[in-house]
Amino acid sequence: MRAFDYHQAADGTQAIEQAVRCQQAEYLGGGTNLVDLMRETVERPRTLIDVTRLSRDITDTDGGGLIIGAAATNAALAGDARVRRRYPLLARAILSGASAQIRNMATVGGNLLQRTRCAYFYDTATRCNKREPGAGCDALEGFHRYHAIFGTSSSCIATHPSDMAVALVALDARVHLRGPAGDRQLAITELHREPGERPDLETELQPEELIVAVEVPPLAMAVHSQYRKVRDRASYAFALVSVASMVELDGDIIADTRLALGGVGTKPWRAWQAEAALRGQPATAATLAAAVDAELAAARPLPGNTFKVELARRLMIAELSQRLSDARNGGDA
Amino acid sequence: MSALDTGRSGDTQPAGVALAGDYWRPEGRPDPLGEKGRSGIGAPLSRVDGADKVTGGARFAGEFRFDGMLYAALVCSTIANGRIVGIDTRDAESLDGVALVMTHQNAPRLNTPPVFLRAPNGAAGDDHPIMQTDRVHWNGQPVALVLAETQEQADAAAESIRVDYAAEPAMTDFAIAKTQARQPDNVLGGPAEIRVGDADSALAAAAYRVDATYTTPRHNHNAIEPHALTLAWVNEAEGEGETLRIHDASQCVDLAVASLAEVFGIDISRIHITSPFVGGGFGGKTLWQHQILAAAAAKLAGRPVRLALSREGVYRLVGGRACTEQRVALGADDRGRLQALIHSGVAAMTRHNNLPEPFFQATKCLYAADHIRLSIDVADMHMLANTFMRAPGESVGTFALESALDELADQLGMDPLELRARNEPERDPTSGLAFSSRQLLEAARAGAERFGWSERSATPAGRHDGEWQIGMGCATATYPYMRMPGAAASITLTPDGATVGIAAHEMGMGTATVQTQVAAARLGLPVEKIAFRYGDSRLAGSVLAGGSQQTAAIGGAVIAAQRALVAELLSLVDEHSPLSGLSPDEIECRDEGIGAIGDGSRFESYRQILASAGRSELSAEANAAESQELGNWSMHSFGTIFCEAGVSAVTGEVRVRRLLGSFDCGRILNAKTAASQFRGGMIMGLGMALMEETLFDARSGRVMNPSLADYHVPVQMDVPEIEVMWTDIPDPHTPMGSHGVGEIGITGVGAAVANAVYNACGKRVRDLPITLDRLL
Amino acid sequence: MQWTINGQVREAEVDFRTSLLDLLREQFQLSGTKKGCNQGACGACTVLVDGERINACLALAVQYQGREITTVEGLAEHGKLHPVQAAFVEHDGFQCGYCTPGQLCSAVGMIGELERDLPSAVTADLAAGQIEWQRDELRERMSGNLCRCGAYNGIADAIAAVLAEELGEEIAR
Structure with missing residues (x-):
């Protein structure tokens, strides 16, 4: 790790001032991803601006949603009684990620901006377009069992590793941003970019722009939402495939649904196609199969991760079936 | 746990333990300690080093310190076969705290280490020259080493070194x-x-x-303790030349000494390795390049060195x-x-x-x-x-x-x-x-x-x-x-108990605990009066912690040492002693002393024997019997x-x-x-x-x-x-x-x-x- | 810079790059806290900060100034082993001992989380205010601490014994 300067910011505004003033500055949250990448020399900032003094409050909005300070820890968010009651998929997604120790350190803002776990991204002895645009991608013909089947390009197939982001994407959360040009909001589904020709550009954040909060809107059906993660061991591993799901029934008709996937996308993957194919349709096995097929039509697997198509199919159907069954039984999970 | 029998049927136990003899012979007598009902054998004794391990008191190899110690970091190759055609170390050398950058261009001349299972004293993983030439033999081979005042400085310097290679065709596809x-x-x-x-x-x-x-x-292997060592070339005594003193994480201290002696062209008496705690081995904690490179760099820099492999380093250097x-x-x-x-x-x-x-x-x-x-x-x-x-x-x-x-x-x-x-x-x-x-x-x-x-x-x-x-x-x-050859043990008896010493290892297997139990049972002493010393190349014998053979190897050595000790004890007693005239095979150890088998009246405690002889302690050392049982x-x-x-x-x-x-x-x-x-x-x-x-x-x-x-x-x-x-x-x-x-x-x-x-x-x-x- | 470590105020000037783990091990020679991977993947470096468990390897020392840090060396009080330490010895919750300090600090932190009714990934009803203390809960919660010797059963037994003592009844399987 090369030497760097360190500043602690009292709030978001000060953080941005410091970032503008310093060369090659990066914001430091819990450090669970950035410090690791600095040791690997993948990240080489000249300055770290510690943003853990930003708000970590979790506050109610008028309509029954929540605003989460970006510095709230993953553990605090998952343990919040309102989150557990209103958005159980969010608590479950967070608790399915990493370890208790890391969840105690990692911040909400940092979690959203964590970088891929692609082995070739981590190893500076190999080629990676995300690290070094134009260098080439050694994952395409290398180990890519963990890699994406959605949103990929010929430049990059790296998976976004966050579990929490998958739940937030399903919930249509909004990120509150602050930058040199002022404050703005962005739908979280718009925060992350697909790699295209520029896999190094991972989000729509502008230079020095900072996530200061995440807002989760109220959503009645989320009370019965769930998150299921499938991985290579029983705990403490990144997702092969994960599914965030919820449904609302109107008689035998699927009135509404939210479906998002982890472990399969270059960004946290909202299953828009499947959702569209489910809404307003009868809650039958045929509907589910058609919806899942609609989503998977866009999958572009490689030899090492072809299994994810079948796994995602089975997991989506199993999860949606379970949600429907729960909804029919009065919503008791 | 549901042991069929965990040795709890202690009520029928014989009073003492006769000396073990020729268990390895077809017509031989089994070791009496193996008989059912022996006190202490099989008992679920908690680990003797438990308190050290749960309080943070157990010090591992990378946690010792020498005055003036430098920290090491490695640069590893990124090709699998070929040559180094250039190493740019200028940035590294200019960084704060950097004391040495070692490459094949300035490394001291080293002999190629003897390889495990090929040379009798081999502990090394392979026979490649170590930072002696521009050749690269595998992807991950160390090509440069940095020493600096802090680990942070050493790591940063290592990262700044640029190496250029001329790659040659490499066989890296198992399918081919x-x-x-x-x-x-x-x-x-x-x-x-x-x-x-x-x-x-x-x-x-x-x-x-x-x-x-x-x-x-x-x-x-992925032992949770990455390979680490702290070493110094020290002057132990006036006029004797330097000794290489190593705190290592090792499952073969004696083989490592022998191999290092060959690498550095020095006598084995000039190398001393201790390894009292090892954070898991599983076959991986033998001799790899890092120990040799650390010792070479310490020699070159004239200062002690700590080298702790990163987790990635373990994958690159340890097979x-x-x-x-x-x-x-x-x-x-x-x-x-x-x-x-x-x-x-x-x-x-x-x-x-x-x-x-x-x-x-x-x-x-x-x-x-x-x-x-x-x-x-x-x-x-x-x-x-x-x-x-x-x-x-x-x-x-x-x-x-x-x-x-x-x-x-x-x-x-x-x-x-x-x-x-x-x-x-x-x-x-x-x-x-x-x-x-x-x-x-x-x-x-x-x-x-x-x-x-x-x-x-x-x-x-x-x-x-x-x-x-x-x-x-x-x-x-x-x-x-x-039961591999080379095992020997020493037993030192004092009025307060016995110390058993053997150059064996404890990587978590329970060796220290089990051998304390065994020695106690064998010598007729309570476990509190046994000190089992291990993990030190200067102790008796040469025992590899591998092949699941350590327990038997130590057992065989202690059997031999006990026999030698009993012979010494008998030689100390005079004709008035109740033990007078007895031979070791007529002796059993019991009640903190020795006595005639089956005759409660003929007994003297260790303490009595030592006192009568005016001795404060008595030592015996012996080699284990040849492992003929395997044939x-x-x-x-x-x-x-x-x-x-x-x-x-x-x-x-x-x-x-x-x-x-x-x-x-x-x-x-x-x-x-x-x-x-x-x-x-x-x-x-x-x-x-x-x-x-x-x-x-x-x-x-x-x-x-x-x-x-x-x-x-x-x-x-x-x-x-x-x-x-x-x-x-x-x-x-x-x-x-x-x-x-x-x-x-x-x-x-x-x-x-x-x-x-x-x-x-x-x-x-x-x-x-x-x-x-x-x-x- | 200043930290409170095991109840004592300690000061040092350190490189910004220095992790809390290296601060403990190299500056203060509190080598009980272990370095198993230096990348947050094994838990051997687990310490308690203001009572919460974290991986000291991913924590920059500078970021933790002024905090209360408890390491394995600070678990025992007045020379008496912490109940979790004693239970680890009794139930053979370790072999080589290298992951042990992290397991112990993690266990102490985890028991606090259970007492505060914080959920885990295996908590069936996340909305429930009270967490049932059972073996799967503690196993999931201890999964951030690797043990290559495979002392997992002993670790779980040890923690379950401590919890049972606190609860006054056996921990459900």
């Missing part, structure tokens, strides 16, 4: 290398091919046949288990009796080491086939030398063999345990020797009963629990008994592993729900630490079965998951409550009647899991690890 495989000149010192009868013809003629290929990937492709072919008659048994295949290796992954080891002794053919070929690759990892050979070999047995049982419609019982041999099927002790069927029977094996569905996919398909599988476990019998531990696994019908995820090991390893010396050894091995087997794989990029020869985040080992949530039990039947021909228990636990587990998965869902997986994509 195996097509050019060769027969090695030996496998663990024995032949690379073994034939009994004509297995190929017998196979062709058999009524029932299984002929399948099984593959196992590379594995890494692991080689990948294998194995064929097992079984031919049987309609009653399940094996007529042909073929176990052959190929393992990755390099031309610079000597360990063909010996996957046929277990097959040599397990089944009474009429015709047997075993062979191992090696595929030479440009890679870091592979090495021993827990039960080399047996761990991956039993996966193939015991999976094939299960396939045969399935074909025959026979219970897999019954199939194994029908092929239980009278004598070792390849050596022809009688078994010293083989209670496999008893272990299997007891294990099956405890596990509820009878509830297994005879046909696959017969049991469900929600989305989970439930199955049971079993497999035989086995690992050889060994007289086929000596192995056995067991049966039982597994109940769930396979998700939705996702293919496998969860091991229950795991039981029933073992036959002679006398168990400490029910608590032995249980932990068994379980620990079984958990590593579970990892091997379900998740472990070192990803070796066939294009570059580079390990792509050199981290504990990406190389999955089992976590707490993967591991069910594991039952272990044992026959506790002494082997009459070993010290204490016991066998080592460090490695057998991992054997058989891969197959037991695979067989349970088959029973659960009807899918036979012949390639490890059994990840969910193989079951979708």
Whole structure:
């Protein structure tokens, strides 16, 4: 790790001032991803601006949603009684990620901006377009069992590793941003970019722009939402495939649904196609199969991760079936 | 835990312990300590080093300090074969705190180290020159070393070094290398091919046949303590020259001393290694380049050095288990009796080491086939030398063999345990020797009963629990008994007790605790009065913590030292002593002294003898008897592993729900630490079965998951409550009647899991690890 | 810079690059806290900060100034082993001992989380205010601490024994 300067910011505004003033500055949250990448020399900032003094409050909005300070820890968010009651998929997604120790350190803002776990991204002895645009991608013909089947390009197939982001994407959360040009909001589904020709550009954040909060809107059906993660061991591993799901029934008709996937996308993957194919349709096995097929039509697997198509199919159907069954039984999970 | 017998039947114990003698001879007398009911033997004593380990008081090798110590960091190659054509160290040298940058251009001249299993004193993983030339032999080879005042400075300097290479063609694809495989000149010192009868013809003629290929990937030990050492060249005494003083994490302090002495061209007396605590070894904590480079750099810089490998560094510098492709072919008659048994295949290796992954080891002794053919070929690759990892050979070999047995049982419609019982041999099927002790069927029977094996569905996919398909599988476990030459021990008696010293190791196996118990029982002293010293090259003897042989090796040495001590004690007593005129064979140790066997009136305490002789202490040292038992019998531990696994019908995820090991390893010396050894091995087997794989990029020869985040080992949530039990039947021909228990636990587990998965869902997986994509 | 470590105020000037783990091990020679991977993947470096468990290897020392840090050396009080330490010895919750300090600090932190009814990934009903203390809960919660020797059963037994003592009844399987 090369030497760097360190500043602690009292709030978001000060953080941005410091970032503008310093060369090659990066914001430091819990450090669970950035410090690791600095040791690997993948990240080489000249300055770290510690943003853990930003708000970590979790506050109610008028309509029954929540605003989460970006510095709230993953553990605090998952343990919040309102989150557990209103958005159980969010608590479950967070608790399915990493370890208790890391969840105690990692911040909400940092979690959203964590970088891929692609082995070739981590190893500076190999080629990676995300690290070094134009260098080439050694994952395409290398180990890519963990890699994406959605949103990929010929430049990059790296998976976004966050579990929490998958739940937030399903919930249509909004990120509150602050930058040199002022404050703005962005739908979280718009925060992350697909790699295209520029896999190094991972989000729509502008230079020095900072996530200061995440807002989760109220959503009645989320009370019965769930998150299921499938991985290579029983705990403490990144997702092969994960599914965030919820449904609302109107008689035998699927009135509404939210479906998002982890472990399969270059960004946290909202299953828009499947959702569209489910809404307003009868809650039958045929509907589910058609919806899942609609989503998977866009999958572009490689030899090492072809299994994810079948796994995602089975997991989506199993999860949606379970949600429907729960909804029919009065919503008791 | 459900030991069949944990040595608690103490009420019938004899008063004293006679000296052990010629247990290794066919007509010899078993070690009396192996008899049932011996006080202390088998007792679940908590670890003697427990308090140190739970308070942070245990100091590991990378936690010692020398004044003026520098921190080291390494730069490793990024090509698998070729030459270094340029190293730019200018940036590194200009950074704060940097004291030395060492490359092949300025490293001191070093001799090539002797290689494990090739040279008698070899502890090194390979015979490559160490930073002596511009050659690169594997992707990850150290090419530069930095010393700096702090670790942060050393790391940053190492990162700033630019190395240019001229790459040459490299064999880094096992799929290609195996097509050019060769027969090695030996496998663990024995032949690379073994034939009994004509297995190929017998196979062709058999009524029932299984002929399948099984593959196992590379594995890494992943001891939680990364390799680390702290060393200094010190002047111990005026005019004696420098001594290389090393705090190392080592499972072979004496072999390491001998090898380092050759590398540096100095006398072995000038090197002193201590290693009192080792944070796990599993075969990996031997001699690799980092110790040699640290010592060379310390010499060059004239200052002490701490070198702690990063986790990635361990993957780059310390070899692991080689990948294998194995064929097992079984031919049987309609009653399940094996007529042909073929176990052959190929393992990755390099031309610079000597360990063909010996996957046929277990097959040599397990089944009474009429015709047997075993062979191992090696595929030479440009890679870091592979090495021993827990039960080399047996761990991956039993996966193939015991999976094939299960396939045969399935074909025959026979219970897999019954199939194994029908092929239980009278004598070792390849050596022809009688078994010293083989209670496999008893272990299997007891294990099956405890596990509820009878509830297994005879046909696959017969049991469900929600989305989970439930199955049971079993497999035989086995690992050889060994007692390597070179062991010696010292015993020093004082009025307060005894100190036993031996250059052996404690990496968590429980050695310090168990040997304290054994010495106490042998000497007739309470455990509180025994100090067991180990992990120091200047102690007596040379004992490798490997091959599950340490317990026996120490046992044999202490037996010899005790005899020498008793002879010394008898030589001290005068004619008025009640012991006068007795010979060692008439003596037993009891009640903190020695007495005549069976005669309570003839006794003197150690304290009395020392006092009468005016001695404050008395020492004796002796070499263990030659391990002739290994030539007289086929000596192995056995067991049966039982597994109940769930396979998700939705996702293919496998969860091991229950795991039981029933073992036959002679006398168990400490029910608590032995249980932990068994379980620990079984958990590593579970990892091997379900998740472990070192990803070796066939294009570059580079390990792509050199981290504990990406190389999955089992976590707490993967591991069910594991039952272990044992026959506790002494082997009459070993010290204490016991066998080592460090490695057998991992054997058989891969197959037991695979067989349970088959029973659960009807899918036979012949390639490890059994990840969910193989079951979708 | 200043930290409170095991109840004592300690000061040092350190490189910004220095992790809390290296601060403990190299500056203060509190080597009980272990370095197993230096990348947050093994848990051997687990310490308690203001009572919460974290991985000291991923924590920059500078970021933790002024905080209360408890390491394995600070678990025992007045020379008496912490109940979790004693239970680890009794139930053989370790072999080589290298992951042990992290396991112990993690266990102490985890028991606090259970007492505060914080959920885990295996908590069936996340909305429930009270967490049932059972073996799967503690196994999931301890999964951030790798043990290559495979002392997991002993670790779980040890923690279950401590919880049972607190609860006054056995921990459900």
